[in-house]
Amino acid sequence: xxxxxxxxxxxxxxxxxxxxxxxxxxxxxxxxxxxxxxxxxxxxxxxxxxxxxxxxxxxxxxxxxxxxxxxxxxxxxxxxxxxxxxxxxxxxxxxxxxxxxxxxxxxxxxxxxxxxxxxxxxxxxxxxxxxxxxxxxxxxxxxxxxxxxxxxxxxxxxxxxxxxxxxxxxxxxxxxxxxxxxxxxxxxxxxxxxxxxxxxxxxxxxxxxxxxxxxxxxxxxxxxxxxxxxxxxxxxxxxxxxxxxxxxxxxxxxxxxxxxxxxxxxxxxxxxxxxxxxxxxxxxxxxxxxxxxxxxxxxxxxxxxxxxxxxxxxxxxxxxxxxxxxxxxxxxxxxxxxxxxxxxxxxxxxxxxxxxxxxxxxxxxxxxxxxxxxxxxxxxxxxxxxxxxxxxxxxxxxxxxxxxxxxxxxxxxxxxxxxxxxxxxxxxxxxxxxxxxxxxxxxxxxxxxxxxxxxxxxxxxxxxxxxxxxxxxxxxxx
Amino acid sequence: xxxxxxxxxxxxxxxxxxxxxxxxxxxxxxxxxxxxxxxxxxxxxxxxxxxxxxxxxxxxxxxxxxxxxxxxxxxxxxxxxxxxxxxxxxxxxxx
Numbered sequence: 001x002x003x004x005x006x007x008x009x010x011x012x013x014x015x016x017x018x019x020x021x022x023x024x025x026x027x028x029x030x031x032x033x034x035x036x037x038x039x040x041x042x043x044x045x046x047x048x049x050x051x052x053x054x055x056x057x058x059x060x061x062x063x064x065x066x067x068x069x070x071x072x073x074x075x076x077x078x079x080x081x082x083x084x085x086x087x088x089x090x091x092x093x094x095x096x097x098x099x100x101x102x103x104x105x106x107x108x109x110x111x112x113x114x115x116x117x118x119x120x121x122x123x124x125x126x127x128x129x130x131x132x133x134x135x136x137x138x139x140x141x142x143x144x145x146x147x148x149x150x151x152x153x154x155x156x157x158x159x160x161x162x163x164x165x166x167x168x169x170x171x172x173x174x175x176x177x178x179x180x181x182x183x184x185x186x187x188x189x190x191x192x193x194x195x196x197x198x199x200x201x202x203x204x205x206x207x208x209x210x211x212x213x214x215x216x217x218x219x220x221x222x223x224x225x226x227x228x229x230x231x232x233x234x235x236x237x238x239x240x241x242x243x244x245x246x247x248x249x250x251x252x253x254x255x256x257x258x259x260x261x262x263x264x265x266x267x268x269x270x271x272x273x274x275x276x277x278x279x280x281x282x283x284x285x286x287x288x289x290x291x292x293x294x295x296x297x298x299x300x301x302x303x304x305x306x307x308x309x310x311x312x313x314x315x316x317x318x319x320x321x322x323x324x325x326x327x328x329x330x331x332x333x334x335x336x337x338x339x340x341x342x343x344x345x346x347x348x349x350x351x352x353x354x355x356x357x358x359x360x361x362x363x364x365x366x367x368x369x370x371x372x373x374x375x376x377x378x379x380x381x382x383x384x385x386x387x388x389x390x391x392x393x394x395x396x397x398x399x400x401x402x403x404x405x406x407x408x409x410x411x412x413x414x415x416x417x418x419x420x421x422x423x424x425x426x427x428x429x430x431x432x433x434x435x436x437x438x439x440x441x442x443x444x445x446x447x448x449x450x451x452x453x454x455x456x457x458x459x460x461x462x463x464x465x466x467x468x469x470x471x472x473x474x475x476x477x478x
Numbered sequence: 479x480x481x482x483x484x485x486x487x488x489x490x491x492x493x494x495x496x497x498x499x500x501x502x503x504x505x506x507x508x509x510x511x512x513x514x515x516x517x518x519x520x521x522x523x524x525x526x527x528x529x530x531x532x533x534x535x536x537x538x539x540x541x542x543x544x545x546x547x548x549x550x551x552x553x554x555x556x557x558x559x560x561x562x563x564x565x566x567x568x569x570x571x572x573x
Contacts, residue, residue, distance in 0.1 A: 094553040189534050202532050231539035232532075300516040311493060318494065320566050325559035331569045332494065340496030345504075348495055352486060353509060355493040369519055371529030376522070378530055411511050427533030 004032040004158045005475070007211045008066045009218060011161060015065065022065040025161075026052060026109065029067055033113070033159045036478050039140055042154035043113040044072060044131040045080055053079055053110040064107040064222075069160035071151050072114040073121055074206065075195035076100055079112045083197050084129035085119045087342025088323040097195020098230065099164060099206055099223045106222045115163060116150030119344045120314065121171055121199045123147050124416045125406065128346040133403055136178060137476040138442055142400040145175030151209045152179040157478060162210045162219055166196055168203045169302050170395075170420025173432035176209055177395035177445025180434040180471065182216050182462070183209045185420075187452045188427035189234035191220075192227030200309035201232075203302075203424040212472050213433065213463045217241035220455060236453060244459035247467045250284035254461070255388040259295035260419055266398040272444045273394045276435040276465065280392070283464055290388065292380040295422065297373050302421045303414055304357050304370035311354030317342065349410060378426045381449075390457050391449040393419050395432040399442035423449055431458045434471035443471075481509050 003011065003025055014020040037043055052067060053076060070076060073083045075093035077100075082088040100110060118128040126134040126149025134149045136142040137157040144153040148165025152175035155163050165172040167185035176183025184207045191206045198204060208219035221242065226235040256277060261270060281287050319325035319338035326337035343351065357366040384391060397418060406413040423430040428449055435446035446465070450457040466472050483506045490497050497505065551564055560567040 091557060094549055094557060189536075228541060232534065232536070234534065234536070294522075297519060297522065300519050303512065304516060304519075315494075319559060320568055321554075322557045323559070329569055331571055334569055335494040336491075336496040339494055340498075343495065345501070348497070348501065349505060349508060351493050351495060352489050352505065353512065356481070356485070356489045356509075359489060359492060366516070368529060369524060371531055372524040372527040373519055373522055375527050375530040376524075378533065410508055411515055414512075425533075 003028040008162050008215045011066050026067055036157055040153050040157050041134050042115055042150045042159055044116050053112050065109055066161050067109040067111050068103055069111050069115050069154050069163040071148055071165045072117050073197040083120045084117050084131055086130050087317045091323050098192035098227045102223055115154055118147035119347050121147040122346045122350050124413055127407055128344055136400045141402055143403055145178035147171040149175045152176050155181045155209050162215050165209050166206050168199050169424050170417045172207045173420050174396050176432040178400040180443030182213055182433050184216050184431045187429045189232055191223050192230040192233045194227055194229040198313040200306040213466050214245055217459050241459055244456040245463045247464050249461055249464045252285045253388045254285050254287045255290035255384050255391045257292040258289050259292055260393040264397050268438045269394050269444050272436040276446045290384045294376045294380050298422045299418055301370045301373045304366050307350045307354030308357045308367050311351045314351055374425050377422055381426045385451045393447045395445035395447040399438050428452055429455045429458055431462050433462045481513055
């Protein structure tokens, strides 16, 4: 049996029925990595890292003992976590992120191999990695999206059963869309970020990348909840998300924001997403056009707020406490040389832009203004959600683009996040699910957004769509 | 607002990043493009709008002051690029 093709919930059923052992699943997965990852490069440090990480809580396999793949910015105690940056080369965290501890407590196996990403999650293509780009399993000449491109490509290529990523402006959903898998950004505060190497603290969330909606709900059951070590995590009961997995959207009110279907959208994406929306209508949902009038400001607001917060968060990488140090007799020069050599181009660009936006004389014109426009963007959503249960949009304006196509034009790259950024600015949950393929056989994703802490609505609508369409079962040929 | 090489040099110093002359050249072009794009925010009237710095309605998060386990210092120092005894070691700061 080709175990690597199965979803986590299918494997859990086999484990429960004792038809397969945890070791067999692991062996099968590792041999799959060995046979396809030279083409994909979804995992980093393949030559040096052993796997899996021993789970001391559960030395004996449990029915939840499914291997999980982890993005390189989530701390795994004793196992390299480098954010795919030279400045963190060799960094072995002294503690586990809360999501890792929760997974271990649930009996899961953590792969010691980490997944590739844009350095510090700065990017939309996984090209900004010090380990080289990840290739899209659907077309090796194209990007898998980013920044969680390694996690998305690994799941799509059946080299991972399921994976965790992080999403600051679309970094889970956009690669999920490019790779034809399911990617969820939970509500801000739903999942603890303790041990996630911070990019933009008012936007970052950890979330699952999975082969189907059921796996997404299962993984959310494990990782959600209040954590005293992350004061932004919210003390609200975690529902059993699998109870939202029922095949019915009758009477659900869904809004389609007209601003998402205008200029800049690829005509094929528009058509495919339009068909997905028609499908939801056929299944009984009530669809109506709505307006999110400040949509066009989301990208500029984001690139001020995210870079400002990043410039502050990345101040800790100075050659003192961990990672790279370029020696000098003078401490300021030591900082400058360490950061000059350790950061890649996009990291430098963002830290400098963020420092500029916060600097004396520019703060009001850029940072404060962006925070105010953020309020308007949030109010747009509040207004729509007073009448609607959820919103549907394309996840990305285009299918996966070619490797190298946008690397020299950062602004063009930033615009590929145009449909995903608003959810982070407003703090709301959003999911991307597969909804079809272009003529070149490139995946297209459908994004569903809901009110804060209403992941259940996302799961219900996504599950219903999935159960009535074939897309999630179609695999790339490798 | 335009950004020139001198501004970037100054900001790079504030951000403690050494830039090569080529990097300075590229960045001044790219950041100008990005800031021109961001300038579209100036079209909006924000006079009466409150800023949103954090999306959740939580302000101060307090807990009881009870001592708990924390990271053993040796574990933290093990990952340091340079240490002396129980301290992070850095170049001389005070002249």
